[in-house]
Amino acid sequence: MPDARVETLPDPVLHALRLLTFCEPIDLDTLSKIVGGDAVEEAETRGLIRVAENHHGIDVRFNHPLFGEVIRRRLGMAASRRLRGELVRALSERPPTTPSARIRLAELTIDSDQSANVSLLVTAARDAIALTNITLGERLARAAVSRGGGLGASELLARSLLWQGNAAEAEQTLSAFEPDGMNELEIVRWGLARIANLQWAMGDAEGADEVLEMLRGRVTDPALRLLVDGVASASLVFENDLEQAVMLSERVLADPSAAAAAVEWAVFGGALALAYMGRRDEVIAVAERGYAVESEVDGDRKSVV
16 A cells, blocks of 8 residues: 555544554454444455454454555554554453453553553463463563562563573562562462572572472461472472472372472472482373373463462
């Protein structure tokens, strides 16, 4: 689409194209609600967009990527923030129920003129990390931290930094919090994230052990203690304390109430320790426990709870 042709478009059609630039594909009903059904129909008639049904509903897309590029070049920052804000208001009328929808809304929000919902940012950051989009997870987590997201947002930020090899910043992010005011779930999230970072990213076994001992002294909830034991099993393997690693792994795996995350950690620690000890048949049995819970965890072993 030559730039000159943009000048001839009716304002409602141009408005529709500008919105689509920031949110493609977009649900037909959402776009029609913002700009009006007539504008959408005219854009389709002119061959600028295509409207197609999918298994989720009816989506609107550009007919050619060039259309979006031409529109985008003509938008400044202020206009872009305002247009994203329109999309945020419209999309927020129906709270997102899928990871992709939450991530899209969160991304639009932090670049818009609308106030961000910190809870949405935290959830979307967790979604992005679970989907292994670590850089996006970091961006959303940073946005949540800067808007007062507290420990939950900072723990996600630290995890995303750890995955990218930024262990020093991850430790700085986590160590800024004092455990005294945390409840047991919070202290486990915080502590196990620190253990993972100290032990496997920074090679600080002594520091990891200090945090582990603190957790053992503070955590009383049986399910959370099993989780701590599972992580301890994995950590001890890397300190060459194989017997203790196997013992803790067996304790977790013998408890039918152990959560999937606790089982995953215990399988990791126990199987690795047994392998180093040459106990091959036992490794296979432990690994089978891991297969039973793999669909219940997000693949991010740093996601401890």
